[in-house]
Amino acid sequence: MPETGFKAVKSLHLDLRNFRTIPQPDEAHAINAIISTNPDWFWALMESILEDGYHPTENIILLNTARELSVKEGNRRVAALKLILAPLDDIEIPDHLSRKINALSSQWKRQNSKVPCAIYANTEKAIVDKLVALTHAKGEKAGRDKWNAVARARYARDQKKDSEPGLDLLEQYLRLGKNLSPQQAERWAGEYPLTVLNETIQKLVPHLGVSSPKELSQRYPTKNKRVLDKILYNIGIDQLGFKEIRDHKNFFGATYGIAVPAPAMGGTSSEQGTQTPLAQVPAQTGSGEIRRTALASTDPRSVRKLLKEFRPQGIGREKLVTLLGEARTLKIDKQPHAFCFLLRSMFELSAKAYCADHQAAGGPSAMKSNGEDKHLVDLLREITNHLTSNKTEKTRTKLLHGAIAELGKQEGLLSVTSLNQLVHNPSFSVAPADISLLFGNVFPLLKEMSN
Helix, strand or coil: CCEEEEEEHHHEECCCCCCCCCCCCCHHHHHHHHHHHCHHHHHHHHHHHHHHCCCCCCCEEEEECCCCEEEEECHHHHHHHHHHHCCCCCCCCCHHHHHHHHCCCHHHHHHCCEEEEEEEEHHHHHHHHHHHHHHCCCCCCCCCCCCCHHHHHHHHHHCCCCCCHHHHHHHHHHHHCCCCCHHHHHHHCCCCCHHHHHHHHHHHHHHCCCCCHHHHHHHCCCCCHHHHHHHHHHHHCCCCCHHHHHHCCCHHHHHHCCCEECCECCECHHHHCCEECHHHCCCCCHHHCCCCCCCCCCCHHHHHHHHHHCCCCCCCCHHHHHHHHHHHHCCCCCCHHHHHHHHHHHHHHHHHHHHHHHHHHCCCCCECCCCCECCHHHHHHHHHHHHCCCCCCHHHHHHHHHHHHHHHCCCCCCCHHHHHHHHHCCCCCCCHHHHHHHHHHHHHHHHHCCC
16 A cells, blocks of 8 residues: 655656656656657646646655655656746746746745655555556546557557567667657657557568568668658658558559569469569559649648648757647648747748858858847848859749748738737738748748758
8 A cells, every 4th residue: 555645846756767758867858758748738737737736636656666756657747846846947938837937926836845645665566557557548638648659559568568669660760860850859759650650560561571560670770771761750740641551552662662572473472472673663653653632822731731841951950840840730721820920930940040050151140240130031031142142043043032022021911021910910810821822932941941
């Protein structure tokens, strides 16, 4: 039976091997990983605690390891309280929550500095593990965060010793892959379309010369690492899903250049066991042809398609990648203003990163001579001039003409002026159709700044 009682938040140690993410080196990294996995849930929980205090009926489940009191259930709640009571420099808290934290009274902090706990002895670890597994069901944002596919697979592998080759492959990719950002690696360690990956590697096995998904994960990195990394990345950004891998028999050959089994004379390809190199596989013929539906310029899906294909390159773009991931999840027909706020931020972050990339070689500066930030529209014009070598590169000049023309308009609906007005003018708004129509004009500059 557990011992119950109140314990100081600062005396509790977060579980560095939380199933929601990969093992972490310390608490600061653990909190960052928890936030990255599902920021909406975490900040909603923190706001709930700030408004109502910690509910004393919710016990934190602890395991007394002799060295420390380790949190086995309640890591998000304890992490939120730790940040409230002692904010960390390396973790950026949303402004509206920071203001609430700064306004807290000493009485509130005193009343919430200890939390009710159920403390189990180290010999009762098996009981604790079972309790934790049973706890994570459906819940609201400020309630318990249910385990996703990654967390369930990690629990099954680490606790029940089940085989989870998809998770094994994902974790190796997050450690050794070269085509993803650190923030993507941190986020995908806890939130990733693992069910899509599991089905994908099942279909890949006969094409890669291995006998099973387990062998594929054990052999990573293989000679097919570059292609595998591309597939894993596209699954992570939701560009590759069940529809693609199920709809086309020759999908991996036509899209990723993976050799596919060749039909044998008098038998099936599986009976023959031979493979045809990509050079002999028609990329867009017969049943393997991939037909992409054309989208109207006013269709919000055209915006989503462009964003899915956008992969920022270069240092100093971690936040850009994060905002891009959030923009991809928005539905423009229902959240047009949220999309525009993110778009405005992405342009500014991209412009500053571009300047940092090129300033040493005589490129534009993001700052005025007096140290102030340049107006965004002026900076974008300078960057456009630099990208086009003052309009001497005709192809690029033609590509970027529409972007700077739209962004520089005083009355343009997707201009810098209008994006600023959306923030400051209580009566100004935009329609989803306007965004879809004009995004194609401005997107080339956003892309070129991070190519």
